[in-house]
Amino acid sequence: MLKIFICEDDLGQLKHLEKIIKNYIMIEDYFMEFTLASTNPYEIISYLDSHENIRGVYFLDVDLKTEINGIQLGAKIREKDQDGKIIFVTTRAEMQHLTFQYRIEALDYIIKDQPEIMQHKIHECLKIADKHYRSTDKIEKDRIKLKINNQIKVFLLQDILFFETTAIPRKIKLHLFNEELEFYGVLNDIETLSDNFIRIHQSFIINKQNIKEINNKEKQITMINGEICYSSRRGLKILKKI
Template identity: 45%
Template structure:
């Protein structure tokens, strides 16, 4: 289900937006829900931090009459939700370029000058967000979420080659097709994240879908990107069907 969040400081416009969205969801029988409509950006951040795992569409006013503008709110949202869809609804069309400065990857920037046009564009954004949500695996956990500093990144499983224990204690190195990311964690916890992940060695968890070949003599797994992973004797017995 797509969760929709509105943050708008004008009470009348907030109420109108709620009505438009709830009516559209009901009439079209959409797999979506308006979970929060508020004038307070702090309430948005509290909700987002407390309810992980949702696929969300955010409709944010730029000028919120608060120490947090809609743009800075979007930047804070991006620290914990890097796949949510963000749409700005505002009277300040001249500020649209700032969405690039804040690096929030906005889906749309809707100007409030014509109410009917705003409503039409909001409905289009809902349709597009639902379409992308379905393409991402119908809400299933098709991406691996990893915390890097203050941000959370989502890596599609098809890009993951393997994980290995880091040199530093309690650190794991994630190998993708073209890069490496180090984060706090343990190899033991990773095997249960997705059915494609398999612990092939005490120090490695491999994505079985990206195995190119297995050298049973040297006990080495070659990945599709050319990297190699160690394979224990015990784990090799369960991987025979992949050769």
């Protein structure tokens, strides 16, 4: 699901943008959710720092009246969300060239002076973002991206057995058929990456397509390579429904 972010220093403009966007995604039934609207650019950065694999649509003012402007915020967003759609909504037409200097690849640069045109362009940006997301989502349903050792790595779902927590806080172990990898993250974020992933226990997420056997009595799930994961009662109930 695409996450919507707004960063605008004027609270009135912030609420206005939020209303335009929320109304349109509800009417069009886009696969989007409103995540964060803030006057503080560092809240956006903090959110992206604490969540993996975000796919977002970002509406940014340019003059944020903070240590960083909207263009610089856009550059930081681009580092963390390479496929994100960044839209500038501003009165500062003269700063548009900076989007090229910072290599932000903005979807649009919308001037606020004409409200009706501004609203139309926001709608068009949401339409484009949704269309792009749906087209890439079909391709990416058989794979996921994970950040491991400061690199984005792509894994085919069919190669993934399960994830488990480790003794080190926020460190997760990924079990593949012929390899184990550790990386920092949280299982709550991993769980949302694929419909194939099932949270069977506080410490385990399994790939349902690679289950070999379910032992309800022992609360054990055997994967097709022979490795065993432990399930809670709730996890077993979820597995019965698949």
